[in-house]
Amino acid sequence: MDKTFIFGHKNPDTDTICSAIAYADLKNKLGMNAEPARLGSVSQETQYALDQFGVEAPQFIEKVPEDIKNVILVDHNEFQQSVENIKDVRIIEVIDHHRVSNFETKEPLYFRAEPVGCTATILNKMYKENGIALEKEIAGLLVSAIISDSLLLKSPTCTQVDIDAAHELAEIAEVDLDTYGLEMLKAGADLSDKTVAQLLSMDAKEFSMGDSKVEIAQVNTVDPSEIYAFQDEVETEIAQIIKDKDLKLFLFVVTDILNNDSEVLASGAGADKVEKAFGTTLENNRAVLKGVVSRKKQIVTVLTEEFTK
Amino acid sequence: MDKTFIFGHKNPDTDTICSAIAYADLKNKLGMNAEPARLGSVSQETQYALDQFGVEAPQFIEKVPEDIKNVILVDHNEFQQSVENIKDVRIIEVIDHHRVSNFETKEPLYFRAEPVGCTATILNKMYKENGIALEKEIAGLLVSAIISDSLLLKSPTCTQVDIDAAHELAEIAEVDLDTYGLEMLKAGADLSDKTVAQLLSMDAKEFSMGDSKVEIAQVNTVDPSEIYAFQDEVETEIAQIIKDKDLKLFLFVVTDILNNDSEVLASGAGADKVEKAFGTTLENNRAVLKGVVSRKKQIVTVLTEEFTK
Numbered sequence: 001m002d003k004t005f006i007f008g009h010k011n012p013d014t015d016t017i018c019s020a021i022a023y024a025d026l027k028n029k030l031g032m033n034a035e036p037a038r039l040g041s042v043s044q045e046t047q048y049a050l051d052q053f054g055v056e057a058p059q060f061i062e063k064v065p066e067d068i069k070n071v072i073l074v075d076h077n078e079f080q081q082s083v084e085n086i087k088d089v090r091i092i093e094v095i096d097h098h099r100v101s102n103f104e105t106k107e108p109l110y111f112r113a114e115p116v117g118c119t120a121t122i123l124n125k126m127y128k129e130n131g132i133a134l135e136k137e138i139a140g141l142l143v144s145a146i147i148s149d150s151l152l153l154k155s156p157t158c159t160q161v162d163i164d165a166a167h168e169l170a171e172i173a174e175v176d177l178d179t180y181g182l183e184m185l186k187a188g189a190d191l192s193d194k195t196v197a198q199l200l201s202m203d204a205k206e207f208s209m210g211d212s213k214v215e216i217a218q219v220n221t222v223d224p225s226e227i228y229a230f231q232d233e234v235e236t237e238i239a240q241i242i243k244d245k246d247l248k249l250f251l252f253v254v255t256d257i258l259n260n261d262s263e264v265l266a267s268g269a270g271a272d273k274v275e276k277a278f279g280t281t282l283e284n285n286r287a288v289l290k291g292v293v294s295r296k297k298q299i300v301t302v303l304t305e306e307f308t309k
Numbered sequence: 310m311d312k313t314f315i316f317g318h319k320n321p322d323t324d325t326i327c328s329a330i331a332y333a334d335l336k337n338k339l340g341m342n343a344e345p346a347r348l349g350s351v352s353q354e355t356q357y358a359l360d361q362f363g364v365e366a367p368q369f370i371e372k373v374p375e376d377i378k379n380v381i382l383v384d385h386n387e388f389q390q391s392v393e394n395i396k397d398v399r400i401i402e403v404i405d406h407h408r409v410s411n412f413e414t415k416e417p418l419y420f421r422a423e424p425v426g427c428t429a430t431i432l433n434k435m436y437k438e439n440g441i442a443l444e445k446e447i448a449g450l451l452v453s454a455i456i457s458d459s460l461l462l463k464s465p466t467c468t469q470v471d472i473d474a475a476h477e478l479a480e481i482a483e484v485d486l487d488t489y490g491l492e493m494l495k496a497g498a499d500l501s502d503k504t505v506a507q508l509l510s511m512d513a514k515e516f517s518m519g520d521s522k523v524e525i526a527q528v529n530t531v532d533p534s535e536i537y538a539f540q541d542e543v544e545t546e547i548a549q550i551i552k553d554k555d556l557k558l559f560l561f562v563v564t565d566i567l568n569n570d571s572e573v574l575a576s577g578a579g580a581d582k583v584e585k586a587f588g589t590t591l592e593n594n595r596a597v598l599k600g601v602v603s604r605k606k607q608i609v610t611v612l613t614e615e616f617t618k
Contacts, residue, residue, distance in 0.1 A: 100420055101413040108408050108424040115417040 004092065005068050007037040007061070007083065008119075009076035011203070014046045014148035014188075018141035019074040019119040020058055023095060026123065027072070029132050034072070037061045039083055043202075045188025049144035052184070053137040053173070064089050075119040077103040077111075095122055117155065117162040120145035124165045139172035147181040148188070151220075154260045155294045185257045189220040196233050200241065200252065207300060209307035212248035212270060215241065216303075218295050224254045224263040228286070231265070235285070238267045249273060251303075255293050262292045270307070277306040313401065314377050316346040316370070316392065317428075318385035320512075323355045323457035323497075327450035328383040328428040329367055332404060335432065336381070338441050343381070346370045348392055354497025358453035361493070362446040362482070373398050384428040386412040386420075404431055426464065426471040429454035433474045448481035453493055460529075461490040463569045464603045494566045498529040505542050509550065509561065516609060518616035521557035521579060524550065525612075527604050533563045533572040537595070540574070544594070547576045558582060560612075564602050571601045579616070586615040 006024045008016025020036035027034035036058035042050070050057055063085040064071055071083075072093040079086050079102050093110040094103075097119050114122050120142040127134050134142070146166045150158035153166060170177040191199060204217035221227060227234070238250045249270035255262045265286050266274040274280075280287045292298045315333045317325025329345040336343035345367035351359070359366055372394040373380060380392075381402040388395050388411050402419040403412075406428050423431050429451040436443050443451070455475045459467035462475060479486040500508060513526035530536060536543070547559045558579035564571045574595050575583040583589070589596045601607045 097417055099414045099417050100409070103412075104410040105408045108406055109422060110424060111409055111420055111422040113418060113420040115419060 001033040002069055003067075004032060004034045004070045004072060005037050005061070005064055006034055006072040006074060007039055007058070008074045009081040010039045012038050012040050012046070013043065014049055015119050015145040016075040017042060017046045017058065018049065018145040019095070019123055021055060022120065022123050022138050022142055023072065023074055023126075024058075025135075025138050026127055026130065026132060030130060035059070043188060044190060045148060045184060046144075048184050048187035049141060049148075052144075052175075052180070053140035055137055055141060074123075077101070077113070079103060095119060095126075097122065115159075117158040118146045118149040118165075120149075120169075121159075121162045121165045124169060134169070134172050136173055139169045140175065143169035143173050143175070143177070143180075144184055147177075147184055151255075151257060151260065151293050152178070152181040152185060156297045157294055182257075185220060186222055189222050189257055191219060191221060191227065196230060196237050199227065200234070200237055205295070206245070206247075207304070209248075209304045212307050213246060214249045214251070214270070214303065214307070215245065215247050216251045216253060216295055216299060218253040218255060218262075220255050220257050222256070222258050224256055227254050228263070228265075231284075231286075234265065235267060238265075242268050248307075249303075251299070253295065253299065260291060260293050262289045263287070264289060273303065273306045277302045310342045311378055312376075313341060313343045313379045313381060314346050314370070314373060315343055315381040315383060316348055316367070317383045318390040319348045321347050321349050321355070322352065323358055324428050324454040325384040326351060326355045326367065327358065327454040328404070328432055330364060331429065331432050331447050331451055332381065332383055332435075333367075334444075334447050335436055335439065335441060339439060344368070352497060353499060354457060354493060355453075357493050357496035358450060358457075361453075361484075361489070362449035364446055364450060383432075386410070386422070388412060404428060404435075406431065424468075426467040427455045427458040427474075429458075429478075430468075430471045430474045433478060443478070443481050445482055448478045449484065452478035452482050452484070452486070452489075456486075456490040456493055457497070460564075460566060460569065460602050461487070461494060465606045466603055491566075494529060495531055498531050498566055500528060500530060500536065505539060505546050508536065509543070509546055514604070515554070515556075516613070518557075518613045521616050522555060523558045523560070523579070523612065523616070524554065524556050525560045525562060525604055525608060527562040527564060527571075529564050529566050531565070531567050533565050536563050537572070537574075540593075540595075543574065544576060547574075551577050557616075558612075560608070562604065562608065569600060569602050571598045572596070573598060582612065582615045586611045 006020050008020050024034040024036040038058045038060055042057045064083055070092045071089045074095045077094050077096050077100055091105055096113045097116050124142055143166055146162055153163055199219055200217050206215045242250050247268055249268040252265040253262050278289055315329050317329050333343040333345040347367045347369055351366045373392055379401045380398050383404045386403050386405050386409055400414055405422045406425050433451055452475055455471055462472055508528055509526050515524045551559050556577055558577040561574040562571050587598055
């Protein structure tokens with residue numbers, strides 16, 4: 001039988017890696033010849049989850065090999081987030097929880113997107129629908145994915161379906177959800193070996209807001225003050241990025257995973273928009289945004305509104 | 310609660326109309342305030358099915374009214390096939406069995422496409438998944454949709470899942486699948502009140518094949534000779550369409566729903582491509598294509614290959 005590759009998005013996070021592994025497991029149990037793959041390096045957080053459950057990272061691919069005709073996408077659908085030669089292969093399935101955009105096929109396919117907090121939550125359903133029992137290791141990877149995407153069930157993107165799935169999966173994986181979850185998030189939040197340049201690029205995304213280009217970089221930590229000890233160095237680096245990319249605003253979001261707040265550093269000509277959008281005052285270019293943890297739901301939306309006023 | 314409109318594609322067929330009605334029924338039973346709608350007139354075939362089960366046609370809409378914020382699409386996803394102001398409304402769900410193309414949303418949604426022969430087949434599953442019993446009338450509409458899309462289970466687009474669903478639904482609807490199916494198809498194939506211009510436009514689609522523009526019009530009938538009694542008139546009308554649209558080929562496909570063959574009439578400079586593509590010889594510009602009933606799977610594919618050689 002022809003082999004099918006299953007992979008998530010570029011700059012893979014824990015949901016993308018774990019969902020690729022889990023869905024390949026399910027597909028193989030259902031009789032398909034499936035193999036998980038990844039489009040980028042494994043983060044510390046993801047590696048912690050893989051080690052915890054004794055699972056190998058999927059193979060790295062730069063593009064889909066010529067002898068593979070069929071692929072399945074998990075945790076993404078937009079072509080610019082996918083493998084470089086995505087238009088040369090046949091997409092037979094998509095399992096995702098994002099908006100649909102910049103995606104098309106020539107033929108009908110199985111496309112399943114649900115508005116939940118995590119792809120792993122959908123896969124948990126699919127094991128049940130197919131009557132396949134989850135092994136401890138796979139349940140462990142799936143609960144890790146939910147913990148990651150929901151910041152341990154605290155993110156506003158998290159739904160009741162995700163919460164229920166996380167509890168079910170933690171039981172099968174034989175871990176205490178809160179204890180394991182915090183350990184895993186802390187492993188991902190260990191920034192001690194990162195350079196300032198890495199901190200600013202490891203999870204940075206650029207957005208168009210009105211006529212302005214805005215970049216928002218986010219890092220998770222257990223102690224924001226540790227990062228802001230190097231504020232001068234951080235701001236010098238950001239000034240260079242703003243110049244190179246002609247940005248109106250660079251917002252550095254340091255999210256405290258223990259308190260579920262974020263301390264942001266705003267740079268660029270549009271820094272005042274941050275004050276207006278969040279009704280706050282920057283001091284030393286910084287402000288604490290209480291209860292803000294989701295870039296997608298709590299930052300991009302309000303900033304876009306301010307920039308398009 | 311805000312009302313949600315549910316509708317299928319323009320030039321509605323039986324699957325589009327019946328799936329809109331059935332999904333609105335399911336959604337209302339699940340607590341949503343949903344209303345089916347249609348984007349065009351009801352065909353004879355669809356009207357036969359509606360009359361048979363005593364169900365009213367959904368309301369006609371030219372565009373989604375201003376007070377309706379949320380919509381659900383069934384049996385299509387491509388924006389050019391949808392309502393004119395589709396970009397002004399929020400699409401909260403899609404249930405479909407076509408390829409995905411020219412579709413996008415700003416937010417995550419429930420998107421369910423499966424590679425089966427009919428949207429109604431997916432809806433039959435969804436009633437079961439939600440533990441909602443199908444009423445006789447709704448089962449009747451769903452089986453009518455499957456009969457229509459699969460030409461009574463004969464089309465190569467028909468899968469085992471469609472076949473199983475059709476038998477289940479016929480039983481709930483208390484109809485004999487073959488007897489009712491043929492009666493419904495015959496009602497749709499009654500072309501006695503159609504003008505030649507109507508026959509050539511009622512189900513015509515234009516395609517780009519290589520550098521050529523090709524139009525393929527299809528009608529269902531129980532007696533192809535009835536239509537070809539007016540061959541001169543048909544060819545005169547086609548010659549005008551070819552001239553107006555600068556077509557390389559106009560293929561008129563008259564499908565015999567009793568024998569599951571099609572008798573085609575080829576006009577235009579590219580008529581020889583039909584002979585080569587199907588390994589046949591046109592006599593009096595006509596040829597019988599044995600076992601050919603699906604424009605999508607059996608005609609467009611082989612003709613496209615011939616035109617792009």
